């Protein structure tokens with residue numbers, strides 16, 4: 001390898017810089033786990049919590065295809081006996097009544113910007129006539 | 134050497150033959166599909182007219198609308214209000230799922246220059262025809278527009294990339310494009326005045342049109358416009374399965390003279406008009 005020394009020094013500098021960000025967050029207490037507010041009085045969602053946490057977007061896409069393309073508009077009953085429509089606006093958001101306190105907590109934390117809300121209406125607020133994008 | 138040349142020539146010949154044969158097969162499948170053949174190689178992408186199965190449609194009694202001015206506007210209002218259809222100030226940007234127009238514009242094939250006064254004065258209710266042989270579905274490159282199992286031409290707004298091929302393909306002007314964001318406003322006036330929280334809006338760059346209220350008809354209800362029209366005058370609009378010989382709509386179609394929009398184009402509209 002040519003210029004071994006220089007390369008290794010460069011690598012070391014890079015690693016220090018890259019890891020310093022993680023280190024900073026770990027040492028200063030700025031890093032806080034997002035805590036989405038769960039709806040009160042409900043004990044079960046349409047699927048278990050782990051699945052919902054990791055794959056709710058997959059489920060939403062499946063619902064969309066079933067409802068729009070296959071015409072399967074049947075409702076889902078949770079373990080608690082609550083009947084849920086396969087719909088973001090008319091299903092999920094009927095229990096999770098606040099986008100800000102539920103959806104946004106993780107999405108902001110993870111810096112993901114799902115485009116759901118470009119068209120779907122969040123409960124209560126978004127009718128302020130803001131230009132979407 | 135010779136051997137290789139032979140092989141090459143054979144291969145070239147075969148390739149040329151395949152090049153001619155494959156498009157021919159394709160065009161045959163398309164020609165057949167127009168006449169309601171069973172789903173062939175295309176699968177379920179809506180190119181075929183369903184020979185059996187459900188085919189939802191409407192009969193619109195234009196005479197009843199003519200005798201009841203304002204009824205058509207009411208139908209438009211319930212539809213547009215429910216579906217969060219924006220109202221843009223510039224008529225060039227207009228979004229319409231259901232609208233009215235003069236007879237010669239709706240029925241250019243049936244119009245001539247000696248129309249009686251009633252026909253000339255008529256405002257005809259128009260909407261997507263949910264064609265049995267829909268050109269819009271064929272044009273859509275993403276599958277955002279497709280025909281569902283009820284024979285309704287549906288849109289999956291999530292998939293629409295706004296290419297507007299479907300608008301060019303539709304001979305009825307049944308599709309509208311969101312040139313501006315429907316959530317926006319101008320001079321303090323929002324384009325959607327009162328949002329219906331039960332239905333999404335659209336975003337800029339998406340095409341929209343009537344879905345024959347598929348979200349309602351699945352629950353056994355009539356489309357919103359039909360319900361509203363019949364509140365005003367019983368039988369102004371009838372919704373039902375055109376493929377079911379016993380449905381009310383099929384009975385009406387057997388008894389009354391009806392016309393379709395531009396039947397000569399072969400799109401096979403599912404909306405029929407009593408004039």
Ligand code: SF4
Nearest residue numbers: 261262263264269303
């Ligand atoms: S009226 Fe136009 S948009 Fe509706 S199905 Fe026919 S071609 Fe498609």
Ligand code: SF4
Nearest residue numbers: 273293294296297299
């Ligand atoms: S504008 Fe949307 S619906 Fe129309 S053809 Fe293009 S992708 Fe399909």
